[in-house]
Amino acid sequence: MMKRVINVCAAAALALAAQTPGAGAGTAWEGVLAEAKGQTVYWNAWAGDERINAYIAWVGEEMRRRHGVEVVHVKVADTAEVVTRVLAEKVAGTAEGGSVDLVWINGENFAAMRDNGLLFGPFVEGLPNFALVDVEGKPSTTVDFTIPTEGLEAPWGMAKFNFIHDSARAPEMPATMAALVDWTAARPGRFAYPAPPDFLGSTFLKQALVELTPDPGKLQQPVTGDPAFETATAPLWAYLDALHPHLWRGGQAFPASGPAQRQLLDDGEVDVTLSFYPSEAASFIANGLLPDSARVHVFASGTIGNTHFVAIPFNASAKAGAQAVANFLISPEAQARKQNIEIWGDDTVLAVERLDEPGRALFAALPRGPATLSPEELGPTLLEPHPSWMTRIEAEWLRRYSR
Amino acid sequence: MAEALQPLGRDAPKAGFPARGLLGWVPALTLATFLLPICVGLLGTWLPAFGYLPAIGGAAFSLEPWRALFASPGFERMLALTITSGFLSTAIAFCLTIWFVAACHETRLFAALRRLMTPLLAVPHVAVAIGLAFLLAPSGFFFRLAAPWLTGSEIPPDLAILPDPYGLALALGLVVKEVPFLLLITIGALDQVGAKQRLATARGLGYGPIAAWMKTVLPAVYPQIRLPVYAVLAYALSVVDMAMVLGPGTPPTLAVQILRWFNDPDLSMRFAASAGACLQLGLVVLGIALWHGFECIAIHQARAASFAGRRGGSGKVQARAAGLAMAVVVALGLGGIAVMAVWSVARRWRFPDAWPSAWSLETWSRHLDGVAISGWTTLGLGLAAAGLAVALTLGCLESEQRVGRRPTHRALWLLYLPLLVPQIAFLFGAQVLAFRLGWAGTWAAVVWSHLLFTLPYAFLALADPYRALDERLLRTARCLGASPARVFWRIKLPLLLRPVLISFAVAFSVSVAQYLPTLFIGAGRVATLTTEAVALSSGADRRVLGVYTFLQAALPLAIFALAIGLPGRLRPFGPAREAGK
Numbered sequence: 001m002m003k004r005v006i007n008v009c010a011a012a013a014l015a016l017a018a019q020t021p022g023a024g025a026g027t028a029w030e031g032v033l034a035e036a037k038g039q040t041v042y043w044n045a046w047a048g049d050e051r052i053n054a055y056i057a058w059v060g061e062e063m064r065r066r067h068g069v070e071v072v073h074v075k076v077a078d079t080a081e082v083v084t085r086v087l088a089e090k091v092a093g094t095a096e097g098g099s100v101d102l103v104w105i106n107g108e109n110f111a112a113m114r115d116n117g118l119l120f121g122p123f124v125e126g127l128p129n130f131a132l133v134d135v136e137g138k139p140s141t142t143v144d145f146t147i148p149t150e151g152l153e154a155p156w157g158m159a160k161f162n163f164i165h166d167s168a169r170a171p172e173m174p175a176t177m178a179a180l181v182d183w184t185a186a187r188p189g190r191f192a193y194p195a196p197p198d199f200l201g202s203t204f205l206k207q208a209l210v211e212l213t214p215d216p217g218k219l220q221q222p223v224t225g226d227p228a229f230e231t232a233t234a235p236l237w238a239y240l241d242a243l244h245p246h247l248w249r250g251g252q253a254f255p256a257s258g259p260a261q262r263q264l265l266d267d268g269e270v271d272v273t274l275s276f277y278p279s280e281a282a283s284f285i286a287n288g289l290l291p292d293s294a295r296v297h298v299f300a301s302g303t304i305g306n307t308h309f310v311a312i313p314f315n316a317s318a319k320a321g322a323q324a325v326a327n328f329l330i331s332p333e334a335q336a337r338k339q340n341i342e343i344w345g346d347d348t349v350l351a352v353e354r355l356d357e358p359g360r361a362l363f364a365a366l367p368r369g370p371a372t373l374s375p376e377e378l379g380p381t382l383l384e385p386h387p388s389w390m391t392r393i394e395a396e397w398l399r400r401y402s403r
Numbered sequence: 404m405a406e407a408l409q410p411l412g413r414d415a416p417k418a419g420f421p422a423r424g425l426l427g428w429v430p431a432l433t434l435a436t437f438l439l440p441i442c443v444g445l446l447g448t449w450l451p452a453f454g455y456l457p458a459i460g461g462a463a464f465s466l467e468p469w470r471a472l473f474a475s476p477g478f479e480r481m482l483a484l485t486i487t488s489g490f491l492s493t494a495i496a497f498c499l500t501i502w503f504v505a506a507c508h509e510t511r512l513f514a515a516l517r518r519l520m521t522p523l524l525a526v527p528h529v530a531v532a533i534g535l536a537f538l539l540a541p542s543g544f545f546f547r548l549a550a551p552w553l554t555g556s557e558i559p560p561d562l563a564i565l566p567d568p569y570g571l572a573l574a575l576g577l578v579v580k581e582v583p584f585l586l587l588i589t590i591g592a593l594d595q596v597g598a599k600q601r602l603a604t605a606r607g608l609g610y611g612p613i614a615a616w617m618k619t620v621l622p623a624v625y626p627q628i629r630l631p632v633y634a635v636l637a638y639a640l641s642v643v644d645m646a647m648v649l650g651p652g653t654p655p656t657l658a659v660q661i662l663r664w665f666n667d668p669d670l671s672m673r674f675a676a677s678a679g680a681c682l683q684l685g686l687v688v689l690g691i692a693l694w695h696g697f698e699c700i701a702i703h704q705a706r707a708a709s710f711a712g713r714r715g716g717s718g719k720v721q722a723r724a725a726g727l728a729m730a731v732v733v734a735l736g737l738g739g740i741a742v743m744a745v746w747s748v749a750r751r752w753r754f755p756d757a758w759p760s761a762w763s764l765e766t767w768s769r770h771l772d773g774v775a776i777s778g779w780t781t782l783g784l785g786l787a788a789a790g791l792a793v794a795l796t797l798g799c800l801e802s803e804q805r806v807g808r809r810p811t812h813r814a815l816w817l818l819y820l821p822l823l824v825p826q827i828a829f830l831f832g833a834q835v836l837a838f839r840l841g842w843a844g845t846w847a848a849v850v851w852s853h854l855l856f857t858l859p860y861a862f863l864a865l866a867d868p869y870r871a872l873d874e875r876l877l878r879t880a881r882c883l884g885a886s887p888a889r890v891f892w893r894i895k896l897p898l899l900l901r902p903v904l905i906s907f908a909v910a911f912s913v914s915v916a917q918y919l920p921t922l923f924i925g926a927g928r929v930a931t932l933t934t935e936a937v938a939l940s941s942g943a944d945r946r947v948l949g950v951y952t953f954l955q956a957a958l959p960l961a962i963f964a965l966a967i968g969l970p971g972r973l974r975p976f977g978p979a980r981e982a983g984k
Binding site for chain 2: 090
């Protein structure tokens with residue numbers, strides 16, 4: 001009973017804080033921290049990367065030390081499983097005491113949870129550290145695949161599509177998607193991309209679409225109908241028809257996932273893998289997962305980028321604790337550690353130049369490896385198309401190439 | 404046998420033993436524990452299959468999910484893949500098992516391979532699959548051994564071996580995993596049908612070893628192993644974890660596609676997923692009916708051959724061939740686990756190096772904490788689920804013998820439901836039930852979800868030895884004034900100690916291997932070695948997979964070693980065993 005009263009108070013305080021940024025936020029946040037103390041946060045996060053798992057474990061230790069919050073990493077093979085579980089809880093009428101307190105999410109999983117009323121919030125504006133986020137310079141921190149986040153998910157890290165190639169076997173990389181066809185024709189069987197709907201495979205398709213479609217501006221709006229879809233995507237299918245015969249296994253089979261293709265690159269079955277983290281290559285080399293000759297490559301005209309977030313389900317048991325974690329994740333210390341290629345190598349969502357002196361120093365001190373590109377070398381970031389394009393493209397891809 | 408013991412049961416009340424005491428309710432209780440979640444689970448799957456799932460806006464019944472299913476890309480290929488890999492693997496596993504037993508039962512190789520087979524039986528399917536995948540891939544172990552001196556290239560060949568478009572690698576994986584199971588069941592049944600006497604007679608009449616076995620032992624053994632064969636077929640048709648590792652992906656087998664749909668962020672895909680889950684069930688039912696049809700034809704053909712009087716040769720060549728085939732199967736299974744164990748201590752191992760170029764214990768030290776937690780959880784769940792399964796099995800069988808009621812016997816067939824109904828077909832519905840009761844994520848609920856699968860296997864491993872126990876012994880004991888309880892504890896259990904322990908070990912390894920039930924019912928909060936292995940396998944770091952694969956294999960193996968080693972040490976039961984001979 002008491003807990004519920006506190007919950008209501010905290011929610012009211014949060015709502016107030018959201019309306020009047022700055023004023024009263026301190027006290028409301030102290031209330032959240034007070035409630036968070038002693039709570040256990042079940043954080044459901046993809047666990048396919050040990051470095052990330054180790055980082056999450058570090059977050060848990062810090063949260064225990066600083067705020068008395070226990071963090072349990074619920075290891076997930078596919079975030080959609082979490083959507084499934086929260087949905088099952090909603091079907092069963094579990095309005096509180098749910099099994100998920102915090103979930104690592106973005107894109108279509110976020111859209112699915114939002115559309116089905118499975119999320120708690122808005123809570124993001126109430127996080128003190130949210131003021132440090134580079135909302136203007138990194139617009140994807142508040143617009144997730146063209147869908148406004150509306151304070152339902154807190155930004156955590158930045159992703160940018162790039163290629164990792166073995167420079168010992170493939171020193172020269174193509175400069176555009178169009179040039180990639182000739183590149184693969186010259187070395188048959190040495191390029192591949194994961195089968196959509198794996199997110200890296202889908203991103204490869206979106207990258208091609210953005211470069212090839214007659215009017216890229218249309219991709220920022222929802223698909224308006226079949227004729228519009230056909231006009232916009234016809235060049236993409238023609239492109240893939242030309243590309244596929246030169247792929248690994250003659251385009252008859254595709255790697256199951258991004259990590260599976262990373263393994264293929266290390267095994268020497270292909271010369272290129274795809275990545276969403278520009279510092280991932282350096283980290284793979286440091287961890288003995290790729291040869292020292294692995295290098296990052298991006299197109300000069302830019303590649304697709306997006307943001308990944310954390311969100312709190314509507315029925316989370318430890319909402320205060322989850323908010324405390326979300327706030328810690330966007331602290332300069334946690335963000336700088338995350339960007340360290342020896343730890344994880346995931347780019348920050350913060351506006352580093354706006355931080356105070358100690359905060360900027362944390363980022364300035366980060367190590368760089370031979371496979372790390374500077375922000376200038378990484379080129380411009382292209383916007384994600386509206387999710388309806390991705391859904392349609394994935395379906396069409398399966399119809400054409402998975403049979 | 405239940406009928407044969409009927410008089411005993413009917414006499415019991417007169418002798419002062421109630422025919423339906425606490426024990427009498429065990430079968431009913433067991434069935435209720437089972438049927439409830441499965442029925443609710445199936446209902447929770449069937450309703451969405453016909454368009455009803457209010458939580459995501461399906462308020463009216465329709466056939467739209469089925470239309471979506473049939474219109475899904477690559478649907479025909481999915482079905483073809485599922486059917487070929489399922490039937491091919493079951494047929495090969497079955498024929499290989501029978502051929503091996505028939506051809507090699509007199510050889511020394513038989514005992515040796517049989518002993519080597521046990522580890523394979525204990526290892527979870529996904530561990531075997533992961534090992535096999537590394538052995539076979541064009542950049543895998545075999546090609547590393549052959550390159551570059553044989554293939555002439557530092558670069559792995561671009562061959563469609565893994566994944567192959569026809570699901571042959573998947574079929575091979577299933578064969579490797581199912582042969583040990585079928586062999587164990589077959590060998591277990593041999594004692595029950597008096598194979599030795601049958602063989603002695605046939606050999607005395609001049610039949611060769613293979614002909615003698617096929618003509619006199621197989622007809623008696625097959626009815627005993629029929630149900631396990633059906634379970635193998637049902638499993639092969641609906642396997643998910645192995646198919647994810649070894650099967651093709653574009654499109655995958657039906658079961659994998661159903662899981663993908665269930666996990667699709669677009670929640671409306673659940674309708675097609677549910678329809679697919681219903682179809683998967685239909686496929687299994689149809690598959691078993693078809694197998695039964697083949698059975699009838701084969702029996703008809705074999706009968707004529709049996710009476711033709713051909714004696715068959717010494718079968719030396721066949722014995723060698725069958726032994727070799729079996730040795731290949733065992734080598735593939737164990738070899739895969741072994742190379743994964745090597746991976747766990749490797750730092751760098753690139754193509755075409757035959758062995759790692761850099762070694763390190765770092766993977767182990769980094770994962771020790773996580774491994775310890777999930778390892779203890781796996782052990783605890785396994786012991787509980789296997790212990791309960793064996794206890795309930797004994798309760799059911801004892802009750803069946805004492806009450807001796809035919810309907811009970813028939814109803815117990817329902818126990819096999821979880822093996823025949825694809826997991827994917829009822830787990831979502833069962834998960835909703837668990838949430839409703841507030842049990843999801845609790846240990847009890849996960850043990851219960853494992854019990855659905857450990858119990859049938861415990862029952863499979865124990866029912867036939869139990870029912871085939873020489874009833875004269877029991878009658879004699881009763882005539883000497885022993886109570887049914889005393890007969891159970893002092894005669895039956897000691898005689899059946901070996902099958903009881905084996906069934907415990909089988910149930911334990913089944914529990915260790917559970918992925919989907921742990922995930923669905925454990926709400927992600929109960930982490931076992933298997934759930935962690937699959938979660939990590941999406942990161943495809945073979946060194947970490949090596950650690951988990953090795954432990955996944957080692958844990959059930961230790962239990963099996965105990966199950967096989969213990970009876971020899973428990974000599975106090977010896978006199979009873981000798982009395983039986």
